[in-house]
Amino acid sequence: MKVMHNSSTSDRYTKNIPIVSIIVPNYNYARFLDIRMESILNQTFQDFEIILLDDHSTDNSVEIIEKYRNNPKVSYIDINKENSGSPFRQWKKGIEYARGKYIWIAEADDSALPDFLEKTITALEATPSASVAFTGSETIDENGDPYGRDIDKWYKKSPQKTNGGWMAFNGKEYVVHNLYWHCYVYNASMTVFRKEYYSPDLLDDSIKMRNAGDWLFWIKITAKGDIIEVYEKLNLFRLHRKSATVAGIMSGNNVWEDIKVMKYVEDHFNVGKYRKAMRLGQYIKVLRRSKQYSPETRRKMMNAIRTSLGVGMGTFRMERINKMLSFIPFTLTQQKDRL
Known part of the structure; x- marks a missing residue:
């Protein structure tokens, strides 16, 4: 040095x-x-x-x-x-x-x-x-x-x-x-x-x-x-x-680390069940639509989300329904929640 x-x-x-x-x-x-x-x-x-x-x-x-x-x-x-x-x-x-x-x-x-x-x-x-x-x-x-x-x-x-x-x-x-x-x-x-x-x-x-x-x-x-x-x-x-x-993004390493960060916030702040479901459902949506990961890599990522964050495809479906109903004032989305 x-x-x-x-x-x-x-x-x-x-x-x-x-x-x-x-x-x-x-x-x-x-x-x-x-x-x-x-x-x-x-x-x-x-x-x-x-x-x-x-x-x-x-x-x-x-x-x-x-x-x-x-x-x-x-x-x-x-x-x-x-x-x-x-x-x-x-x-x-x-x-x-x-x-x-x-x-x-x-x-x-x-x-x-x-x-x-x-x-x-x-x-x-x-x-x-x-x-x-x-x-x-x-x-x-x-x-x-x-x-x-x-x-x-x-x-x-x-x-x-x-x-x-x-x-x-x-x-x-x-x-x-x-x-x-x-x-x-x-x-x-x-x-x-x-x-x-x-x-x-x-x-x-x-x-x-x-x-x-x-x-x-x-x-x-x-x-x-x-x-x-x-x-x-x-x-x-x-x-x-x-x-x-x-x-x-190209390596996929960002996904594994994103999971750790979201877990940290959930452990240290009161995010609430509804916000958690919508946030993680949104994340799963993005992951499912990404074309840069192989089916095997995507499967491992989904398992990591399920194990670390305790959510799965049900959360994804909830988020999709919530998105369709987002015209209702009390529904929660990322854009609506942003201060």
């Missing part, structure tokens, strides 16, 4: 504590690193430090990182001699180095608009009870071109109807009504969280996961306080074949 503390500005580390600590975890994303760093250094909000982490990349990432060694914003460079085996170990390490009041995990393959920090920090400072704030995202491809996919789906939550383009929600309620159904906080780069709500154990289970570990982490830290939705697409989320998001 090679760690560099930027001692050339040592007074800054004892007197001027930054408001935000920006952690840039990298593994083989040399081709995106300069773009990512430019998007950080060009933020309109400038009270931050940058912590650069490399997880034993095999491309020329270290060469790119070294270019920023003497940048006054860079407080730490940490280069692993061996791969850690988990991006969440890198998150954990970066947070240990962080001195800021807020943490932004800016993934190396993503980018951001210049006012990302300004908008998220303004909302967090106005809401002391908030543990997390997140924005929307524009999806981009390998070359930075628009992907044309809207993942946020805010529906009627327009900025004109909110407090300056953002809204705060009770964290525990948000987990039950939103995050149980879907990981709306789908990319770390879209998120800033308050460090005082963090503890190292929040990442212990995530380290054992490859795809849904971030979903579980956002559930845990959201439940510590309130959560803020900022209704602007200020994050640029890159979707490409080597991204963990795409790899998890």
Whole structure:
């Protein structure tokens, strides 16, 4: 491990504590690193430090990182001699180095608009009870071109109807009504969280996961306080074949981990029998319709759902009937339940 503390500005580390600590975890994303760093250094909000982490990349990432060694914003460079085996170990390490009041995990393959920090920090400072704030995202491809996919789906939550383009929600309620159904906080780069709500154990289970570990982490830290939705697409989320998001879907590993996350929510929050049936029935529907899994793999997945979550095809049929009756006001669907 090679760690560099930027001692050339040592007074800054004892007197001027930054408001935000920006952690840039990298593994083989040399081709995106300069773009990512430019998007950080060009933020309109400038009270931050940058912590650069490399997880034993095999491309020329270290060469790119070294270019920023003497940048006054860079407080730490940490280069692993061996791969850690988990991006969440890198998150954990970066947070240990962080001195800021807020943490932004800016993934190396993503980018951001210049006012990302300004908008998220303004909302967090106005809401002391908030543990997390997140924005929307524009999806981009390998070359930075628009992907044309809207993942946020805010529906009627327009900025004109909110407090300056953002809204705060009770964290525990948000987990039950939103995050149980879907990981709306789908990319770390879209998120800033308050460090005082963090503890190292929040990442212990995530380290054992490859795809849904971030979903579980956002559930845990959201439940510590309130959560803020900022209704602007200020994050640029890159979707490409080597991204963990795409790899998890293609391998099917995301399903096994999704089951663990849903089980965690059911064990720690009062989701209710009706909501549980509709949520899991919906999940089974998606699984049944997917063409990427073999019949044998799908059968194993269904057995895992039945064993871990205690539901089966009856729940799927209930959800289908509920969907047909969704025009009735008191029926529950993901869209209706979303805060």
